[in-house]
Amino acid sequence: MSASINRRFVLAKRPVGLPTEDVFRLEETTIPDPADGEIVARTLYLSLDPYMRGRMNDAPSYVPPLQLGDVITGGTVGQVVASRHDGIAEGDIVEGYGGWQEFFRLSADECRKVDPTIAPVSTALGVLGMPGHTAYGGLTEIGKPKAGETLVVAAASGAVGAIVGQIAKIHGCRVVGIAGGEDKCAYVRDELGFDAALNYRDGEFANQLAEACPNGIDIYWENVGGPIFDTVLPHLNNFARIPVCGLIHWYNVTEIPTVPDPTPKLMRSVLVKRLTIRGFIVFDFAHLQTEFLKEVGTWVRDGKIRYREDIRDGFENAPSALIDLLQGGNFGKMLIKA
């Protein structure tokens, strides 16, 4: 890589189902110069997250979809190589939505400075970044955990699920994690301190869930959808809350199965059990940013919240890593070290 070259991945074609590598095209451009009020940074870490799959569809969402040729959206941590803003100096570490590229240019108000003395800077994309903020915001505003309640979270070893469960433990909840594979379950139980961890690939999963939740479920944190949601539904207690954070089960489904309409059962449960199902995006909880960083930062420093990163080396491996993530191949917060 020449110092004057900026490599980036753009959307070459729209994926159908699980993305393949030819969905992404590696391009070379020149490193941009900052305009007034902007910075340019060299990417240190690129965050890979399930939401990226949704951006690749040509469908309305909370932001406009990517267009063909657009740089793929992504959170980045970088070191500033040029700045035209008084508050940010060359050498500073910043976090922002730089996208899948080796150098990114953002206006100063589109990024925040990261203090490398608090924790490794990669955490600005994980436990102390968007996934942590997502967990903190959704729990605070929707989940509302109370001591003695039971919380269930799927993708429990992932970037968001791991933090959701640990915060709920701090609030005094019984916490049951769901993950794909025994190694992830062992981690969730032994390292993160969940009360139970269940492997949804186990044929006995439904029975295990019932056993692990003897007092029913008060909060189901929805990261996945699909069969796990169906298994959880009968165990929800009256007044249960369901923060809807993600639906990774459905992201790559190309053929919707034909089934007896599940809507009457779902809506009857909503009515009779007085459930709250509420979707959210981390941006909805921007007002909690300062509180989140302070509170979760303290918990991380004190060892009350642990985190695990799945760091893949090499910028050029971003497509294969995302494809792996979308199949549950990650173990912890997935990052590319550029």
Next chain:
Amino acid sequence: MSASINRRFVLAKRPVGLPTEDVFRLEETTIPDPADGEIVARTLYLSLDPYMRGRMNDAPSYVPPLQLGDVITGGTVGQVVASRHDGIAEGDIVEGYGGWQEFFRLSADECRKVDPTIAPVSTALGVLGMPGHTAYGGLTEIGKPKAGETLVVAAASGAVGAIVGQIAKIHGCRVVGIAGGEDKCAYVRDELGFDAALNYRDGEFANQLAEACPNGIDIYWENVGGPIFDTVLPHLNNFARIPVCGLIHWYNVTEIPTVPDPTPKLMRSVLVKRLTIRGFIVFDFAHLQTEFLKEVGTWVRDGKIRYREDIRDGFENAPSALIDLLQGGNFGKMLIKA
């Protein structure tokens, strides 16, 4: 009818689909005497409501289901014929869940005195009773109408829907009602003052809904479920609220249709639009009872809220009237004058 006979309807068998008259059995017993702290009242009005259908199934719900031989559940307004409670005198009018019988016995704390000088006592089962309280509570706590927003309510000429729409109008919302039939639509528009009223039986209903909601839908009050919900879903705005109050479309369905799974589309809407879907029962808002009676009572007195009753004469007609109600045959709050 002899003065010493109490006629009552009990559950003779569990209905399959739409109830038939042989689901109900008319029995004669003697009029009970009140124990200490109780009253006995002669039923003046019996309330017929869609929720009654759910009680007839042998399925867990927010209260135990009716057992065979049980008196059918129902709200009643009656005149006290015997009292062993200091706060309630013979001749007083009371409202409570007396059930489908000509005389009912309740403890004094299971009923409330109705002031016949405020409004006709039948309203204690309608606009100033459970349906009004349902509308007021669900809007206050879940719908949270703001001036300029658009609210859509189905079963708009019914006991709850009519009040929901009128309260939302008072809050400055654009209000669109959905009803079955042109006569009901004309009433909703011309008498209740909704901004628009749509007949869901009209082949152009979907287009009419889009036209009637040029700024989308911020609150969808769910009384019915089924195809109306499906038609509403694409028009919901970001952060829309869906108080789930009833699902009359599904109450009598015996064969669940096989369809392409609608769950991914529904949950994706919840996530991307950050919808809130929340079920409730009027009892959840017991703490609003005083406020409801004061506020809605004032609106009724001032003519800001209108109501319509569909009163059927004769206690023995309760079964046929309920069957009619479950098919949308009522026009306004359905009552039996005993």
